Amino acid sequence: MAFEKVSEQSSLYSDLEKKPIRELLEDINTEDQKVALAVQKIIPQIEKLVSQIVPRMQQGGRLFYLGAGTSGRLGVLDASEIPPTFGMPPTLIIGLIAGGENALRNPVENAEDDMERGWQELTEHQISDKDTVIGIAASGTTPYVIGALREARKNGILTGCITSNPDSPMAAESDVALEMVVGPEYVTGSSRMKSGTGQKMILNMISTSVMIQLGRVKGNKMVNMQLSNQKLVDRGTRMIVEELGLPYERAKSMLLLHGSVKKAIDAYKGSI
Template sequence: MSFIKITEQPSLHEDLEQLSVRSLLEGINEEDQKVALAVRSCIPHIERLVTGIVERMQQGGRVFYIGAGTSGRLGVLDASEIPPTFGMPDTYIIGIIAGGETALRHPVENAEDDTLKGWEELQAFHISDKDTVIGIAASGTTPYVIGALQQARKRGILTAGISSNPDSPLSHAVDIPIEMIVGPEFVTGSSRMKSGTGQKMILNMISTSVMIKLGRVKGNRMVNMQLSNQKLVDRGMRMIMEELQLDEKKAKQLLQKYGSVKKVLDIYNKK
């Protein structure tokens, strides 16, 4: 089967500049509705990946997202949300983007074309076979990502790739290919749209499922969240009030004393 770049196929919507605002919005929404179904078809592969990650993280392993452009930014975003949401140190899920910090806000010329740089950046973390590397590239052809994954896989590190093209070079470079085929973009080739939306959904699924399986959620509550603002403190108090049937004053005292919802619940459950 020859490699087909669906991400570069012409949009199904013509003469966009002549459409009304309402028609543009409805067209974008029409395309977005295809994303969840495309992601759903990937669940067996995502399940295999999550299972592998949990096994490795229970032995001290880490997860590395690696990508360029929009894909890299989404990886960094997901990684950055783990500490405040689940109370895990930022050393467990790490986002790496071609071009470094600058590339989060500005394009860095030729950064994604370097086949060696991605692996060099992974080596700086003393990566081992307990870790997992997830490459993100809508096209499935980004040299920076593929080069890093090839080197990681050679060394027995679990690898996965998230792309929007079937049978891509990225898929051939990894243990677990996750091919989310969302079809042509509303604006031809603009993979920040449906492909980016699907990538975000898949990253949410991976990291959230992993954190739940590692015990960072109780029931359906973020009991390990960082209490970094008043909204989260209030949420924490409500959790304690509901779980332990305490009034607001007592819940607040306990939260201030122990610093996290989980610690409060653990102490009370031992009584």
């Protein structure tokens, strides 16, 4: 039986070019509301994947995202936000996109059709069995991702995937498949819409829960964030004020001296 792509089915809406702006926006919003519910249904699978990622990372493992087009860009985006948000090195969660850096802004012809390239890029990063590879593809059929997952699995590496189609070839190569069925896109086949929104939600869930499990959050605060602008310095200062009851300027001086909220608080408590 041929593999059917739910994500490629015809939109539930017709004659889009004839609709007034308000109706377009309301219809898109109606479709977007289905995404969170689709993600909710697969929380047990997300939990299964995260619970296997955490012990690997505690042993020094890394997390790799692989994708093409929108999927690849979202993986790179999530990975790039880990250092400033949680103060972790950029080598811990790594996003790879078919076609390389140029593909972040421009389509790279045929890049996603290369079955070998994904695994080649992973080997360039000296991937090991402590690492995890998550493939991202709405279609579930991207060769760049499938080839990488297949080889990773052969080498005893934990594999997962995020897709909008059940029973895809990509899922067949994954230890844990996250099959988020959001239905047909508002513009037929435009997976940058609901599929992309769902991918972003799932990536947020994976990386945030992993970082919390690794101790990078205290209470509900980003105590390890990088102090890369005045807004974040102010936020960090107020965290220290709240935690230790110190005057604002003293808290700010401690923060700038130690470089993170956590280090400043630990240093203060250690000096008492």
